[in-house]
Amino acid sequence: MSSSPTFNSIATILETDFRVARTNIAPATALSDLGLDSLALMEFVFAVEDAFHLRIPEDRLDPREAGITLQRLCEVIDAENEAATHAEPVGAPA
Template sequence: MDTYDRMVRILADEHKLAVEALQPDARLDELGIDSLSVMELLFKIEEEFDIKVPNDQVPLITIRDMVSYVDKLIAQQAGAMPHQAAT
């Protein structure tokens, strides 16, 4: 499951949204997700993706923005500490 699919699942579960409405260019505010909800969502993202979201203010307008941001954090943090299973 890729980042987009996982993000859609989180949004659908947490905000009771129809999966069909969760297209990449869907605006979060138009989905009823306000700035407080985005902050709460970032906590869920940290848990789901096992990453640390910095306190930096990043403009997250669409689902695509969120997916890109999470992918960037995953790449940055994987470089610092690879997530590999022990052998």
């Protein structure tokens, strides 16, 4: 299975910053199965947001919600990036 650039970036953050074994990182892996406590899980989401220069609205993804997978996180990031790409620049004439 080929991985998306978004997934590869997330996997690198998990490996490098949170010491999650690469063998435990797959698109179908639930965030709750990464072995991170609730604080580390929030820090992980913040690290991902910083890496992608975006903020994930809590209504799009609550990392405390059971069953959220890395694939879902990728989908939300890609959707947010797509929305930001098509948004009007700040200060643009109306």
